[in-house]
Amino acid sequence: MTIAVPSYLLCRVLRSATLLIAITLFAALFSVGQTFTVLHTFTGGTDGALGTGIIHGKGALYGTTGYGGDPNCNSDFNPTGCGTIFKINAAGKETIIHSFTGSPDGQDPNGSLLIDGNDLYGTTFEGGAGYGIVFELDGQGQRIAQYDFAGEPDAGYPTSALVPAGPGVFYGAGYFGGAQNDGAIFKLTFNSGGTGTDEILHSFTGAPSDGANPDFPIIVQSGVMFGSTVYGGSGACNNGFAQGCGTVYKLTASSETVLYNFSGPDGEYPTMLIGDPTGGFFGLTSAGGASGNGTVFSLKQNGTFTSLYSFSGSSDGSSPDGLAQDLSGNLFGVAAVGGLNNAGTIFELSPNGQGGWSEKTLYSFTGAADGSGPQPSFVLDERDHLIYGATITGGDTTCNAPYGCGTVFELSY
Numbered sequence: 001m002t003i004a005v006p007s008y009l010l011c012r013v014l015r016s017a018t019l020l021i022a023i024t025l026f027a028a029l030f031s032v033g034q035t036f037t038v039l040h041t042f043t044g045g046t047d048g049a050l051g052t053g054i055i056h057g058k059g060a061l062y063g064t065t066g067y068g069g070d071p072n073c074n075s076d077f078n079p080t081g082c083g084t085i086f087k088i089n090a091a092g093k094e095t096i097i098h099s100f101t102g103s104p105d106g107q108d109p110n111g112s113l114l115i116d117g118n119d120l121y122g123t124t125f126e127g128g129a130g131y132g133i134v135f136e137l138d139g140q141g142q143r144i145a146q147y148d149f150a151g152e153p154d155a156g157y158p159t160s161a162l163v164p165a166g167p168g169v170f171y172g173a174g175y176f177g178g179a180q181n182d183g184a185i186f187k188l189t190f191n192s193g194g195t196g197t198d199e200i201l202h203s204f205t206g207a208p209s210d211g212a213n214p215d216f217p218i219i220v221q222s223g224v225m226f227g228s229t230v231y232g233g234s235g236a237c238n239n240g241f242a243q244g245c246g247t248v249y250k251l252t253a254s255s256e257t258v259l260y261n262f263s264g265p266d267g268e269y270p271t272m273l274i275g276d277p278t279g280g281f282f283g284l285t286s287a288g289g290a291s292g293n294g295t296v297f298s299l300k301q302n303g304t305f306t307s308l309y310s311f312s313g314s315s316d317g318s319s320p321d322g323l324a325q326d327l328s329g330n331l332f333g334v335a336a337v338g339g340l341n342n343a344g345t346i347f348e349l350s351p352n353g354q355g356g357w358s359e360k361t362l363y364s365f366t367g368a369a370d371g372s373g374p375q376p377s378f379v380l381d382e383r384d385h386l387i388y389g390a391t392i393t394g395g396d397t398t399c400n401a402p403y404g405c406g407t408v409f410e411l412s413y
Helices: none
Strands: 020-022 036-041 049-057 060-067 084-088 094-099 105-117 119-126 133-138 142-146 155-158 162-168 171-178 186-189 196-204 211-214 219-221 224-232 247-252 257-262 267-274 280-288 296-299 306-308 319-324 331-337 347-350 357-364 372-374 378-381 386-393 408-413
Touching: 020 084, 036 280, 049 105, 049 378, 049 408, 060 105, 060 119, 060 386, 084 105, 119 155, 142 186, 142 196, 142 357, 171 211, 224 267, 247 267, 280 319, 280 331, 296 319, 306 357, 319 378, 331 372
Parallel strands: 020 378, 267 319
Antiparallel strands: 036 408, 049 060, 049 386, 060 084, 084 094, 105 119, 119 133, 133 142, 155 171, 162 171, 171 186, 186 196, 211 224, 219 224, 224 247, 247 257, 267 280, 280 296, 296 306, 319 331, 331 347, 347 357, 372 386, 378 386, 386 408
């Protein structure tokens, strides 16, 4: 049995893991030039701490924090609280929609929220019966439905966003759980009574023949699922927690296959995977590449792999874990660390017209009032050239001293 610690837990004060979506919001705030604005600074109290995800819905930003909220939950730790769901309106006002209590409703919300009508769907890494939950809340934060994971051989400790598969039906991934506790892909169905049932579609078996520990959202194309696992595969990486450099997998109704095995020079520990217009994928690795600081890559469904960019770990950043593409073919992303102040960056990668790609750092976080450790779930407003996101630390450094409890930000580019 392989027991692997999630990458965001290994360096919790620097990063977490969680959706990329194009929206139009707060467009009147800026017209030209590049401007960075902090929309909210988390205090570690009832407003939350350690932001983990941002999406757009109904004219506002919605997101999650891994800590903060109910001070009676997680009271032995600093910051206290088991996490929140929040909303920030166009005026920049934050409202808490829900504060998690650990039991029975979960702890440490992960992955991006889904919004369907007035209802919110998501996951928590812990809490419930102990192995995390999938939840449905109404617009006032009241629970409508919940499923509690049971852990091995059921899925456990979900970290990735849910993928809708029909009314009340979702696909998702458990970082642990499955037949060998190396993680699992599940299908969850909520029933009219507010409970749910899940079906394990695949249990990962780990190195060397399979991946282990899926940590980012699944992509569904024509009924076929694709995704990445942080560990496992045939690569020779061994970080002391798990073997293998990670994989990209393909899951059909009948079988799971490894589409690509990472080996180190091509990247280690894949994070975000997104679809490209040709039916292939763009993706990131948090380590490996020419300097060991992570890569951006392209992968076709036939397994053809191309390395597009290797991070140096200096001004361009290190450990990339969030990615989106605009309609012009440019890639935008965040790096959890590195940059001018080793607090993370926002970057753009563009085709250079000569068959290669050019990287531009749009913003280097300072780790002070602007935040540190930008999270993979950010919002790209292509029309108005705005990026919205959250940082897990920085901001008010008296909270969770000396690290800070994170921020919500806006960048014009």
